[in-house]
Amino acid sequence: MSTTPRLPSAVPDKPANLGTLFAHQPQTAAAFSHLYGTFWSHGTLDHPSKEAARLRNARITDCGY
Amino acid sequence: MSATEAPPNWPNEPLAAILVQTARQAAPGRTAAIVTIRVAQILGADDVLALHDPALRTAVCEWNTHPDISDAERAVLAVTEQFVIDVHGLDDDTFTALQQHYSTTDTMAIMVHLAVSDGFTKRQIMFPTLTFDTQGGQ
Numbered sequence: 560m561s562t563t564p565r566l567p568s569a570v571p572d573k574p575a576n577l578g579t580l581f582a583h584q585p586q587t588a589a590a591f592s593h594l595y596g597t598f599w600s601h602g603t604l605d606h607p608s609k610e611a612a613r614l615r616n617a618r619i620t621d622c623g624y
Numbered sequence: 625m626s627a628t629e630a631p632p633n634w635p636n637e638p639l640a641a642i643l644v645q646t647a648r649q650a651a652p653g654r655t656a657a658i659v660t661i662r663v664a665q666i667l668g669a670d671d672v673l674a675l676h677d678p679a680l681r682t683a684v685c686e687w688n689t690h691p692d693i694s695d696a697e698r699a700v701l702a703v704t705e706q707f708v709i710d711v712h713g714l715d716d717d718t719f720t721a722l723q724q725h726y727s728t729t730d731t732m733a734i735m736v737h738l739a740v741s742d743g744f745t746k747r748q749i750m751f752p753t754l755t756f757d758t759q760g761g762q
Contacts, residue, residue: 565719566728583732590646591736594639621712 640744647740650733652726656741658684658697659704659734663741666708669749696725700734708742 564575569582581588599609616622648656657676661684664672673681683692687701699721706714723731 565716565723566732569728580732581736583729584650584736587643587646587650587733587736590639590643594643597639 644740644744647733647737651737652730652733654680655697655700655734656737658687658693658701659738660741660745662687662701662704663708663738663745666705667742667745667749669745671752672745672748699725703734704738707738 564580566575566580566583568575568579570579573579578588581591602609648660651659657680661673661676661681663669664676665681665685679692683690684701687693687698693701699718702718703714703722706718722734726734
């Protein structure tokens, strides 16, 4: 698997990362950010449980991001 | 895996629906449909497949040789299969083939839709009683 982004940044002079790649699709980026922000700031699940799930997901998928 | 009821008052449902619909609409041509179908076929999400055109389902199932699948769509489906089965096995050649057919903007749209489709199809399998349309039947 590639360890560097396979697509170029959409933001001039900025390296390719999740944010600058998402800039290729600003409407989708906005929808994702709205959902993701709400997920972390609202809901009935406690924060430690959310973080534990996030870390476990990242470990299983070997996501260094 | 046993099916369970979706949690009541899931606060993110409308926002999730917006993300799913936005990602689907951004994907070029019928790529959203063929990605959704292939993800559902691999994961065994029969209720998702039931929302889609049977002829297209057959074409996607036989995507390597089916005449109704274009070379560009074959590149999409090759990435889709590897992404769902083992994302670490997605090599540069497979991804480069996708980029040869689509612009960077469209490639990004396809990949976002693929990731969203993979995630929400798995969630649909766990919680079949969804309150919003995640799968875009035709």
